[in-house]
Amino acid sequence: MTVTANGPLPSRSYDVTVVGAGVVGCAIARELARRPSLRVAVVEAQDDVGQGTSKANTAILHTGFDAVPGSLEARLVREGSRQLAGYAAESGIPVERVGALLVAWDEEQLAALPHLAEKAVRNEYGDAHLIEPPELYAREPHLGPGALGALHVPGESIVCPWTTTLAYATQAVRQGVDLHLNSPVEQVGRRDGTHVLTTARGTLRTRWLVNAAGLHADTLDRHLGHDDFTVTPRRGQLIVFDKLARDLLHHILLPVPTALGKGVLVAPTVYGNLLLGPTAEDLHDKRATGSTAEGLAQLREKGARILPALLDEEITAVYAGLRAATDQDDYRITAHPEQAYVTVGGIRSTGLTASLAIAAHVTALLADTGLDLGPAVDLAPVGMPNLGEAYPRPYQRAELIAADPEYGTLVCHCERVTRGEIRDALASTVPPRSLDGLRRRTRARAGRCQGFYCGAAVRELFEEARTGT
Amino acid sequence: MDGAAEVRGESRIRPPREVDVLIVGAGPAGLATAARLAVAGVARVEVLDREQHAGGVPRHCHHGGFGTWTHPLTGPAYARLLLTAAVRAGAVVRTGITALDWAGPLALNTVGAQGPETIRAGAVVLATGARERPRAARLVPGTRPNGVYTTGELQQAVHLHGQRVGTRVVVVGAEDVSYAAADTARTAGAQVVAMVTELDRPQTTTARAHNARLRHRVPLLTDTTLTELLGHGRLSGIRVRHRDGRTAQLDCDTVVFTGDFVPDHELARRGGVVLDPGARGPAVDGALHTSRPGVFAAGSVLHPVESAATATREGAHVAAGVLELLAGAEWSRPTVPLLVDPPLRWIAPNRVAPGDEHPYVLRTATVLHRPILHVVQDGRLLHHEGLRTAVPNRTLPLTARWNHLVDVGGGPVRVTVARA
Numbered sequence: 001m002t003v004t005a006n007g008p009l010p011s012r013s014y015d016v017t018v019v020g021a022g023v024v025g026c027a028i029a030r031e032l033a034r035r036p037s038l039r040v041a042v043v044e045a046q047d048d049v050g051q052g053t054s055k056a057n058t059a060i061l062h063t064g065f066d067a068v069p070g071s072l073e074a075r076l077v078r079e080g081s082r083q084l085a086g087y088a089a090e091s092g093i094p095v096e097r098v099g100a101l102l103v104a105w106d107e108e109q110l111a112a113l114p115h116l117a118e119k120a121v122r123n124e125y126g127d128a129h130l131i132e133p134p135e136l137y138a139r140e141p142h143l144g145p146g147a148l149g150a151l152h153v154p155g156e157s158i159v160c161p162w163t164t165t166l167a168y169a170t171q172a173v174r175q176g177v178d179l180h181l182n183s184p185v186e187q188v189g190r191r192d193g194t195h196v197l198t199t200a201r202g203t204l205r206t207r208w209l210v211n212a213a214g215l216h217a218d219t220l221d222r223h224l225g226h227d228d229f230t231v232t233p234r235r236g237q238l239i240v241f242d243k244l245a246r247d248l249l250h251h252i253l254l255p256v257p258t259a260l261g262k263g264v265l266v267a268p269t270v271y272g273n274l275l276l277g278p279t280a281e282d283l284h285d286k287r288a289t290g291s292t293a294e295g296l297a298q299l300r301e302k303g304a305r306i307l308p309a310l311l312d313e314e315i316t317a318v319y320a321g322l323r324a325a326t327d328q329d330d331y332r333i334t335a336h337p338e339q340a341y342v343t344v345g346g347i348r349s350t351g352l353t354a355s356l357a358i359a360a361h362v363t364a365l366l367a368d369t370g371l372d373l374g375p376a377v378d379l380a381p382v383g384m385p386n387l388g389e390a391y392p393r394p395y396q397r398a399e400l401i402a403a404d405p406e407y408g409t410l411v412c413h414c415e416r417v418t419r420g421e422i423r424d425a426l427a428s429t430v431p432p433r434s435l436d437g438l439r440r441r442t443r444a445r446a447g448r449c450q451g452f453y454c455g456a457a458v459r460e461l462f463e464e465a466r467t468g469t
Numbered sequence: 470m471d472g473a474a475e476v477r478g479e480s481r482i483r484p485p486r487e488v489d490v491l492i493v494g495a496g497p498a499g500l501a502t503a504a505r506l507a508v509a510g511v512a513r514v515e516v517l518d519r520e521q522h523a524g525g526v527p528r529h530c531h532h533g534g535f536g537t538w539t540h541p542l543t544g545p546a547y548a549r550l551l552l553t554a555a556v557r558a559g560a561v562v563r564t565g566i567t568a569l570d571w572a573g574p575l576a577l578n579t580v581g582a583q584g585p586e587t588i589r590a591g592a593v594v595l596a597t598g599a600r601e602r603p604r605a606a607r608l609v610p611g612t613r614p615n616g617v618y619t620t621g622e623l624q625q626a627v628h629l630h631g632q633r634v635g636t637r638v639v640v641v642g643a644e645d646v647s648y649a650a651a652d653t654a655r656t657a658g659a660q661v662v663a664m665v666t667e668l669d670r671p672q673t674t675t676a677r678a679h680n681a682r683l684r685h686r687v688p689l690l691t692d693t694t695l696t697e698l699l700g701h702g703r704l705s706g707i708r709v710r711h712r713d714g715r716t717a718q719l720d721c722d723t724v725v726f727t728g729d730f731v732p733d734h735e736l737a738r739r740g741g742v743v744l745d746p747g748a749r750g751p752a753v754d755g756a757l758h759t760s761r762p763g764v765f766a767a768g769s770v771l772h773p774v775e776s777a778a779t780a781t782r783e784g785a786h787v788a789a790g791v792l793e794l795l796a797g798a799e800w801s802r803p804t805v806p807l808l809v810d811p812p813l814r815w816i817a818p819n820r821v822a823p824g825d826e827h828p829y830v831l832r833t834a835t836v837l838h839r840p841i842l843h844v845v846q847d848g849r850l851l852h853h854e855g856l857r858t859a860v861p862n863r864t865l866p867l868t869a870r871w872n873h874l875v876d877v878g879g880g881p882v883r884v885t886v887a888r889a
Binding site for chain 2: 240244287289290291292293295296314315316317318319395396398401402405406408409410413416434435448449450451452453455456457459460463
């Protein structure tokens with residue numbers, strides 16, 4: 001099992017290297033890990049997996065009901081959604097099938113609902129149906145006044161994006177994939193039929209190359225001589241409300257897309273919070289993950305209309321993520337056989353949902369371009385620590401505490417994270433390299449106090465593990 | 470992960486354990502309550518604290534200002550004194566135990582290293598304290614770098630764990646706790662670059678403000694708002710804006726958000742306890758009864774926040790009510806709501822019955838020069854009282870001398886600031 005974060009990269013050539021350890025890159029690595037004859041690496045610019053768009057999104061497992069019918073995205077979301085639901089169940093990734101309501105607030109939106117229902121059918125999703133205001137308010141009594149109707153999409157679910165990415169990476173690494181962190185790719189050359197990647201940690205050679213660089217996929221693509229698409233980072237700011245607000249909402253409330261653009265959504269999270277967002281701001285700076293006063297004010301204004309009582313609740317966290325929007329209305333997954341190279345670009349907000357199907361699609365493209373995949377094996381199943389409120393957490397499991405009292409020793413009180421869970425995360429296959437990484441693996445420090453009570457104690461445990469004291 | 474089904478049932482194997490009084494929170498209020506009850510002869514008084522050590526916030530307040538004039542103490546010494554008093558009197562103080570949720574009218578589900586346990590009591594006292602609002606809850610825009618603290622986290626990092634903080638610190642706030650945070654930062658070897666407050670003056674004693682400005686040369690930026698955090702990875706600076714529109718960037722690697730306390734009311738809310746809309750803690754009358762029969766509340770969960778001494782006094786006071794209840798007194802008694810009008814923010818206690826003797830504490834949102842407070846019910850003036858100049862984030866006291874005049878059949882009692 002190899003995860004490296006510093007020192008020079010191995011000199012021996014890989015068969016396939018995936019650039020980018022987001023949810024898509026890790027899913028591809030996991031799929032390739034099923035082929036033991038391949039030597040596979042993932043190189044990641046940051047110090048952890050899932051550090052780009054994969055960590056800061058709306059955490060929804062889509063049905064694909066509103067994709068562009070006939071598009072590659074529509075197919076991969078449809079397939080990936082089913083695959084991920086099954087994978088989550090066997091891997092301990094929290095998923096809650098809460099269903100979505102697309103709420104119409106004006107006549108234009110109301111008129112759009114039947115078209116969306118038809119579109120869902122064309123996307124092979126038959127369960128979407130229109131509901132009238134009485135049923136809507138019966139389902140969501142705290143909904144703001146003035147809603148004219150809704151489209152109910154029962155299959156839409158919420159999921160833990162961090163655990164998903166980490167599960168893929170864990171399985172891939174356990175099966176022999178090398179994960180190299182802190183290795184931003186600076187240049188790509190080609191010598192004697194081999195790609196030579198110049199990274200901050202030296203060079204890495206690989207016969208095949210997969211570009212899953214997310215926001216930076218267009219830059220990497222240009223290094224290889226292509227000018228097929230441009231990634232425009234689209235910033236989404238989100239507000240996470242206190243868990244005490246959770247009972248205000250039962251479904252995901254999605255906006256109805258109209259000519260005036262998309263509105264914001266209000267959704268539960270698997271951790272038991274409510275999420276309000278995102279904004280949609282097209283930017284140029286791929287590091288602009290800051291929130292803004294205007295963005296937050298705009299979200300609160302829209303939230304006040306959708307779920308007025310929400311605004312009285314405390315805010316637990318604010319974050320902003322960048323989605324990889326392109327000038328095209330579909331994924332940009334392209335094989336370049338002459339270069340032994342596959343571009344996986346333009347994976348927008350549906351990347352989490354489609355990740356497993358994208359991985360299978362990309363693997364098939366690699367085979368088409370001449371890569372001999374060799375025989376396939378089944379991966380050993382992975383059991384991820386549960387971060388979701390719908391499933392028992394360690395502090396709720398008497399038998400676990402009886403076997404190991406560390407699971408009854410709470411460190412982070414707001415999120416009820418135990419010493420046992422923190423210890424396990426620090427000793428896991430893909431361990432955290434920062435307190436933020438530890439938070440994404442355990443929820444420690446993710447609660448309403450943001451470290452007022454536990455921050456120093458959690459840091460102490462983290463530092464102890466790092467220095468081995 | 471194992472399936473969900475097998476697990477849930479097991480946690481109820483042990484039968485509920487009975488105590489006379491269960492106190493949640495071993496800070497000054499909880500420990501003082503326990504000591505007083507145990508001294509009065511209540512046999513089974515139990516205090517739970519989710520932290521590994523009892524004492525509450527004073528545990529990590531390594532400055533003076535605790536204890537009394539004649540016997541001044543640091544926070545940790547004060548916490549030890551209260552713990553010793555409670556334990557010597559015969560109360561059981563259990564740390565590392567979290568009260569998770571209600572298991573009945575006066576029963577709580579708990580968990581600790583020994584596993585889950587349900588505890589049933591004759592009375593429950595919520596003394597769960599308060600915390601500072603962190604950066605996100607204040608909606609401060611910008612990136613999410615490392616180096617962002619509250620005072621609570623900073624004090625624990627420095628005083629309990631000996632951790633390093635940054636080298637250049639900005640303290641957001643200029644009230645007592647803010648100056649304590651600045652002291653802690655200096656103890657840790659950091660330079661306090663500036664203190665920032667949106668108000669036009671510091672909200673502490675003149676001596677303390679002068680000491681920080683002149684002796685420690687910490688500039689205080691008044692009328693100034695923190696508008697953005699900067700930096701990827703580690704904090705690199707903050708942007709501020711003065712009320713007059715001027716903006717500036719301060720280079721720093723650490724920022725401490727101080728004050729802006731909010732009650733830790735999760736257990737109260739999960740128990741359906743009515744909250745006061747102003748203080749956001751449980752609404753209580755002068756006997757510190759909440760809306761849930763048999764459940765009392767005391768300390769900073771009621772009024773975020775007063776001094777440890779106030780919390781301790783309140784512990785003794787709530788114990789008297791608990792003793793009456795245990796002796797068979799009726800729980801329900803007629804009360805009317807006690808409300809404040811802006812610019813007052815909140816008052817506690819916030820329900821009133823004739824005969825309540827417990828003094829009130831208030832907060833104002835704006836500076837009030839020698840205000841006169843009017844206490845009014847249904848247009849009838851019950852009381853008026855002149856005060857010294859009142860400043861936000863500092864205690865405003867109000868006596869309870871007037872409440873024998875309250876008509877419990879009448880409307881809410883309001884406290885207003887009389888126009889000069």
